Amino acid sequence: xxxxxxxxxxxFFAFCAAFAQTETNWAQTAVTDLDYMYQMYRDNHGxxxxxxxxxxxxxxxxxxxxxxxxxxxxKTEYDYQKALVSLLAPFKDVHMRVDFNNKxxxxxxxxxxxxxxxxxxxxxxxxxxxxxxxxxxxxxxxRTCRDIFEAYSKLAPELEKLKNKDIIVLDLxxxxxxCFGIGDIILSALYGEKYxxxxxxxxxxxxxxxxxxxxxxxQSMADTGDSVENVNTMKQAIKDGQPYMxxxxxxxxxxxxxxTDLKARVYVLTDQYCVSACLNFMDTVKETNAVxxxxxxxxxTRYVRGNRAALPSGLGRIIIAYERISxxxxxxxxxxxxxxxxxxxxNDTVALQNWILELDKKINKNK
Numbered sequence: 580x581x582x583x584x585x586x587x588x589x590x591f592f593a594f595c596a597a598f599a600q601t602e603t604n605w606a607q608t609a610v611t612d613l614d615y616m617y618q619m620y621r622d623n624h625g626x627x628x629x630x631x632x633x634x635x636x637x638x639x640x641x642x643x644x645x646x647x648x649x650x651x652x653x654k655t656e657y658d659y660q661k662a663l664v665s666l667l668a669p670f671k672d673v674h675m676r677v678d679f680n681n682k683x684x685x686x687x688x689x690x691x692x693x694x695x696x697x698x699x700x701x702x703x704x705x706x707x708x709x710x711x712x713x714x715x716x717x718x719x720x721x722r723t724c725r726d727i728f729e730a731y732s733k734l735a736p737e738l739e740k741l742k743n744k745d746i747i748v749l750d751l752x753x754x755x756x757x758c759f760g761i762g763d764i765i766l767s768a769l770y771g772e773k774y775x776x777x778x779x780x781x782x783x784x785x786x787x788x789x790x791x792x793x794x795x796x797x798q799s800m801a802d803t804g805d806s807v808e809n810v811n812t813m814k815q816a817i818k819d820g821q822p823y824m825x826x827x828x829x830x831x832x833x834x835x836x837x838x839t840d841l842k843a844r845v846y847v848l849t850d851q852y853c854v855s856a857c858l859n860f861m862d863t864v865k866e867t868n869a870v871x872x873x874x875x876x877x878x879x880t881r882y883v884r885g886n887r888a889a890l891p892s893g894l895g896r897i898i899i900a901y902e903r904i905s906x907x908x909x910x911x912x913x914x915x916x917x918x919x920x921x922x923x924x925x926n927d928t929v930a931l932q933n934w935i936l937e938l939d940k941k942i943n944k945n946k
Contacts, residue, residue, distance in 0.1 A: 606652065608659055609651075609658070609662045610650045612663060612892050613643070613647055613662060616663065617666065619888055623796055625791050625883075625902050626881075627639060627791075629903055631905055638670070656681070660679055660683055660684035661684045673855065674855065675899075676897070677896070678887075679894060700731060700734055701734065702737055702741070709747070709748070710746070710843070712748065713750050714749055715753045716754055716757060718755070718756070718758070719758050722804070723803060724804060728758065734765070748846045751853055752926075754852060755877075756853075763863065766778075771837070771840070775863065778866035779863050782862040786904050786906045787826075787827075787828045787906055788826035789823040789824065791902070795888075802886070836866070845867070847872065849915065850873055850874045851875065853877055854877035855883065870919070871916075872918065872919045873925065875915070919938055
């Protein structure tokens with residue numbers, strides 16, 4: 580009997596030892612991941628060397644010290660996530676975040692969309708001589724944007740036939756951004772390419788895009804399908820010791836919008852998810868005669884175009900925006916508010932369509 584008890588005792592302690600070996604040391608994990616995050620943002624983020632925003636680097640250093648103090652005390656996965664989030668949350672930037680595999684700690688920015696709510700990129704009729712264009716996403720499945728570009732390009736010829744409609748609604752609900760410039764395909768099909776080019780110029784005429792010049796950014800550009808010419812230009816900027824590679828630059832002058840043969844009245848439906856490339860699209864929309872309806876958009880900063888990097892622990896990924904836009908008309912964390920707000924359920928498409936029909940009558944009754 581003593582042998583059996585001794586055997587059970589040994590087995591119990593062996594189990595405890597094995598469990599202890601596999602149990603996560605959350606403080607050590609938090610410090611390792613946090614140090615990696617700090618280094619990646621310091622070395623690659625568009626704001627860390629921004630001459631127009633010298634406070635960014637100082638703030639990053641300050642928040643790192645605070646977050647590291649939390650990391651050293653971490654005892655649970657909740658504590659671990661809290662420490663990492665505390666480094667980034669004070670910046671209030673959707674392009675500066677950590678996405679955990681197993682989210683426990685609440686984070687500031689909610690970008691998760693129920694995919695069942697998204698409608699395939701398409702056009703349908705509603706309420707008579709009116710058209711509804713679904714633009715619920717600009718995201719690409721392969722990071723190169725080819726698939727989403729092709730989806731919108733295939734729709735363009737159909738849209739050119741809608742110019743004489745009474746109402747056209749561009750439905751941006753659930754659109755959290757993705758590939759820049761995708762929405763311009765729709766606008767060009769409706770308004771004409773020259774009209775949209777002029778609108779884009781006016782929204783960014785004083786802007787200059789700069790990309791942080793680092794090996795990680797160069798690799799990110801190559802991985803996401805950037806041109807060989809641009810990647811080589813980036814490599815030369817790195818070789819020359821430049822902090823940034825100058826990218827796209829505005830014309831510096833405002834231009835008059837040319838005539839368009841679009842007869843329809845255009846409404847752009849937005850919600851709280853619209854951010855990143857969706858906001859970039861709205862920058863151009865605001866230079867047209869389109870009317871924004873629905874709800875207020877989300878917000879972002881001058882730091883855009885990011886890539887993901889896996890944490891050393893494998894417990895999540897961080898988003899690093901390596902491009903900065905100098906001279907952008909829209910300020911940091913500035914949302915677009917609708918001209919007309921819809922106060923009911925934004926998921927109810929039929930209710931939205933009926934509301935828009937009545938709204939259009941009120942707006943145009945005296946015209």
